[in-house]
Amino acid sequence: MASDPSSILPTASVAPAPSPKAESSRDNGRPARQPRPPKPNYKHIYRFPLPLSVHPLPPLIPHNPLSIVSVILSYMTFFISSPSHEVYSAYFDSNTSSVHVTDEKAVRALWEMGFFGKGNLSRSEPSWLEREKKRRGLLGGNTSEDLTSARRSERRGLKLERARTERKIIEERLKAEAAARANGAVPLDSSSPSLPPSENGATGNTTPSTEKFSLRKARQGKSLGSQHSEGQDQGYNASDSVSETKMINGGKTVRFSPVVQEKEFVSESTTLHLPDPSLNENDAGEEPSLKNEEHLQLSNEEAFFLVYGLGALQIFDDKRSTVIPAPSLFSLLRQHSYFPPRESPTALELDDPFIISYAVYHHFRSLGWIVRSGVKFGVDYLLYNRGPVFSHAEFAVVVIPSYDNPYWSETEERRDRSARKQARSWWWLHCVNRVQAQVKKSLVVCYVEVPPPLSDAQANAEHDVGALLAQYRVREISLRRWVPNRTRD
Structure with missing residues (x-):
C-alpha cells in the first residue's frame, strides 16, 4: 500500500500559507507589520485578589450524594493540612508619614495580590530592577515604563510627520494657485481656486483626500518614507516657510515651527542598548550582581487595611524593633494625617x-x-x-x-x-x-x-x-x- 507523499515530507520544508492580511499589506505596498511579542499571562499572575490563603470548598448539590462526600473530604483536608497564612513585614517612617516594604518577596506578593502600594522608583509597579537590567544589557523585553515612553515618542514623531505632510500640501496648493493666476485661468479675486489633481483623481473644488490625516496614515507615511528619494525632501527649503506667514483662502494664517522642518525621524528598531561601561569586560560571561534599590511605599490607608482588615501585614516602628499593634497604629496614623503631625492622641x-x-x-x-x-x-x-x-x-x-x-x-x-x-x-x-x-x-x-x-x-x-x-x-x-x-x- 503506497503511503501518502505528504506524510514523508519534512516538517521544516512546509511553509505556512500567508494570511490574507499579510497579502493585502504587500499588495498595497506597505511592509507587513511584525508580530508583537507575547504578553505575560496576567490572569495567572494576578489571580489572587487579596494576600490571603483560602481553602475553597466544592459545590454542594443536595440531590447528588457524591457532592456531600467531596465536601467532607475538603473539610478533612483543611483540618489535616490547613493553608499557612503568611504575614509580611514593613516599617513606619515618621519623616514621610508612610509605610515602606523592603523585602522583595513581600513587595511582589502585595503588588500581585491586590495591587497594594507603589514603587518609589517607578510609576506604579515596582519595576526598577528590570529597567536597570535592561539598561545594562542583561535583560530583554520591555517594562511598562519603557512601553509608555516608546508610545509617547512614536505619537510625537507621527504628529510632526503629519505637520510636515500638511506643510507640503499647502505649498503645492499655493504653487498651483500662483500658476493658475499667471495663466489667467482663475480670477485673482476667486476664493476657491482650482486644486491640482490628487492621488485618487479628485480635481477642482473637491477637497483632495490627501488632506485628511490621522495617526494611522501618518504611521503609514512614515513607513513608506524610506522608499522615496532623498532628493524630494532636499528640494524643499526649510528657511523659506519658517519665517514667512502664508495666507490661505484669503483669511487663514499658517505658521510652521522650525521643529517640523528640522526634525529627523529615526526608526526606533535601530536603537542599540549598550551595556554599562562600568562593567568589567573580563566578567562579560558572568551575570554581575545588581542590588535592588527600590522598595514598596504603602499609603496609610493601604497599610492599616492590610494590618486591621486582613491581618496580612505587621508594621514596625522607626527603629524596626517593635511591632506596632493595630489600635496604636490607628492612633499614630490619625496623628500623622495632620501637618505637622499632632503629638498628643487626645488632640484627635x-x-x-x-x-x-x-x-x-x-x-x-x-x-x-x-x-x-x-x-x-x-x-x-x-x-x-x-x-x-x-x-x-x-x-x-x-x-x-x-x-x-x-x-x-x-x-x-x-x-x-x-x-x-x-x-x-x-x-x-x-x-x-x-x-x-x-x-x-x-x-x-x-x-x-x-x-x-x-x-x-x-x-x-x-x-x-x-x-x-x-x-x-x-x-x-x-x-x-x-x-x-x-x-x-
Missing part, C-alpha cells in the same frame, strides 16, 4: 483626614474594588474593576465629610466649623467633573457622615477600632457632566 477629632479617607477605602475594598490613589486626576481615589494592568479605572472618587447629625448644628460655632469643613464651590466641582469626563471616568462624590462625640463608655473603649468605625456611614452619589447637545429629548 472625629473628622480626622485619615479616619474619613480610611472609611471610604475600607468601604470600597470590602465591596471588591481595587482602590488606588487618584492624585493624578485631582481626586482622592480611583476604582478599578480588576486592576490597573487589565483596564483603566472606571470611577473617580472624591471624599467629602458630612455633618448631618443634629449635634453639629446645635450652636453657631459648630455650624461654622461644619460649613468650613465640607465647603466646596461649584467651580471646583465643575473642574473636577470636566477632568473626569475628558479621561472617560465617572465621578463619584462620597459623603462620610461624621458621628457626634463619643460617650464616656465609648471613650474608655477607645482601643476598639471596630466600634469606632461602625459609627461612620458612607453615601455615594454619581455625577455626570450634562451636555445639552447629547441629552436632548
